[in-house]
Amino acid sequence: MTDQRPTGQRLLIAASGTGGHLFPAIATAEQLPDFEIEWLGVSDRLETQLVPSHYPLHTIAVTGLQKRFGLETLRILWRLMGAVFQVRKLLQQGQFRGVLTTGGYIAAPAILAARSLGLPVVLHESNAIPGKVTRFLAWFCSRVAVGFPVTARALPTQRTVWVGTPVRSQFRQPTPLSSLEIPPEVPLIVGVGGSQGAIALNRLIRQCAPAWLAAGAWVVHLTGDSDPDAHSLIHPHYVALPFYDNMAGLLQRASLAVSRAGAGTLTELAVTGTPAILIPYPYAAEDHQTHNAASFAAVGAGFVYQQADLTPEMLETQVLALLHDPTRREQMAHQAASLAVTDSAEQLAMLVRQSLAGTVRNGVA
Numbered sequence: 147m148t149d150q151r152p153t154g155q156r157l158l159i160a161a162s163g164t165g166g167h168l169f170p171a172i173a174t175a176e177q178l179p180d181f182e183i184e185w186l187g188v189s190d191r192l193e194t195q196l197v198p199s200h201y202p203l204h205t206i207a208v209t210g211l212q213k214r215f216g217l218e219t220l221r222i223l224w225r226l227m228g229a230v231f232q233v234r235k236l237l238q239q240g241q242f243r244g245v246l247t248t249g250g251y252i253a254a255p256a257i258l259a260a261r262s263l264g265l266p267v268v269l270h271e272s273n274a275i276p277g278k279v280t281r282f283l284a285w286f287c288s289r290v291a292v293g294f295p296v297t298a299r300a301l302p303t304q305r306t307v308w309v310g311t312p313v314r315s316q317f318r319q320p321t322p323l324s325s326l327e328i329p330p331e332v333p334l335i336v337g338v339g340g341s342q343g344a345i346a347l348n349r350l351i352r353q354c355a356p357a358w359l360a361a362g363a364w365v366v367h368l369t370g371d372s373d374p375d376a377h378s379l380i381h382p383h384y385v386a387l388p389f390y391d392n393m394a395g396l397l398q399r400a401s402l403a404v405s406r407a408g409a410g411t412l413t414e415l416a417v418t419g420t421p422a423i424l425i426p427y428p429y430a431a432e433d434h435q436t437h438n439a440a441s442f443a444a445v446g447a448g449f450v451y452q453q454a455d456l457t458p459e460m461l462e463t464q465v466l467a468l469l470h471d472p473t474r475r476e477q478m479a480h481q482a483a484s485l486a487v488t489d490s491a492e493q494l495a496m497l498v499r500q501s502l503a504g505t506v507r508n509g510v511a
């Protein structure tokens with residue numbers, strides 16, 4: 147990132163739905179201040195809260211493919227074709243030079259529209275098991291960037307590159323936790339179920355929290371906004387929030403996280419060197435969260451429990467054991483940090499620059 151004056155290069159970023167898709171794209175956009183960026187998303191998703199104050203947001207209607215082929219699949223394909231035409235029009239009228247996408251449903255029309263116009267597309271896949279759209283459409287992209295080295299196995303060898311997953315810039319500098327008044331010396335447990343929260347995980351955390359609080363810890367619990375019992379536990383050292391903006395400050399301060407295993411949070415836990423107990427979302431497509439979590443467990447950065455096997459007693463005991471063992475937590479923190487790719491956003495931004503400049507070797511841009 148040298149010259150920050152807008153170059154007139156127009157880039158469309160297609161990222162939608164969850165924090166796991168949006169934040170890596172936002173982190174990469176931060177590294178492209180010289181580009182004129184506009185965003186493609188869906189009207190009722192998280193991007194409508196996160197994006198418009200930074201970039202113009204265009205929305206289209208898209209949904210995922212069904213597992214079984216039937217009438218509904220035909221309807222979805224018909225809608226997909228409509229979305230492709232809409233994105234083609236947007237790309238042409240806006241004179242965009244290329245597309246960056248972080249996968250998911252929005253990626254399909256974005257990739258198909260851009261490639262049909264001969265524009266370069268950089269696709270980032272953050273999960274250990276690539277999603278359906280990535281598997282089908284990676285072959286059409288100029289470059290495919292992946293979050294885990296293992297992800298590359300299922301993708302076109304010559305154009306796939308491991309860059310890690312970008313995190314927002316606050317994660318890479320000390321960020322104070324100013325809006326939460328937590329005494330500096332107390333152990334802090336952070337409970338997080340991804341950007342939307344996780345009701346089953348919330349229940350487990352609330353069942354265990356009284357014992358953790360009694361042991362002297364504070365708990366910050368990010369519940370999401372759809373848990374009807376989110377405020378059922380009252381304690382002066384227990385803070386329940388539907389969503390918290392300063393995740394960087396929170397994870398840097400945390401002694402331990404109890405978390406789902408979305409690629410975004412895992413990457414952030416690595417960058418902040420936060421030990422974790424991971425409980426993968428059991429219904430994630432192709433169980434990708436278990437595969438994501440495996441990388442953390444493999445180096446000893448975290449413990450992984452399947453939700454179906456985990457009782458509140460087990461979770462309570464495991465957390466208490468770690469609370470009382472700062473040396474172990476320090477080792478785990480060190481191992482978590484060993485997984486961090488701190489310049490992932492710069493690497494992905496570089497791929498975008500190269501692709502739009504048509505200098506990608508082995509690619510089709």
Ligand SMILES: CC(=O)N[C@H]1[C@@H](OP(=O)(O)OP(=O)(O)OC[C@H]2O[C@@H](n3ccc(=O)[nH]c3=O)[C@H](O)[C@@H]2O)O[C@H](CO)[C@@H](O)[C@@H]1O
Nearest residue numbers: 164165166167169340341368389390393408409410411430
């Ligand atoms: C349920 C599900 O299928 N989730 C998927 C979704 O991510 P999902 O958004 O559920 O979870 P991730 O862990 O990937 O990302 C969560 C993001 O939201 C942020 N955050 C969270 C809570 C909060 O209060 N404030 C906040 O800023 C986190 O810092 C992180 O950046 O896409 C990811 C990337 O494809 C997948 O790996 C996840 O499996």
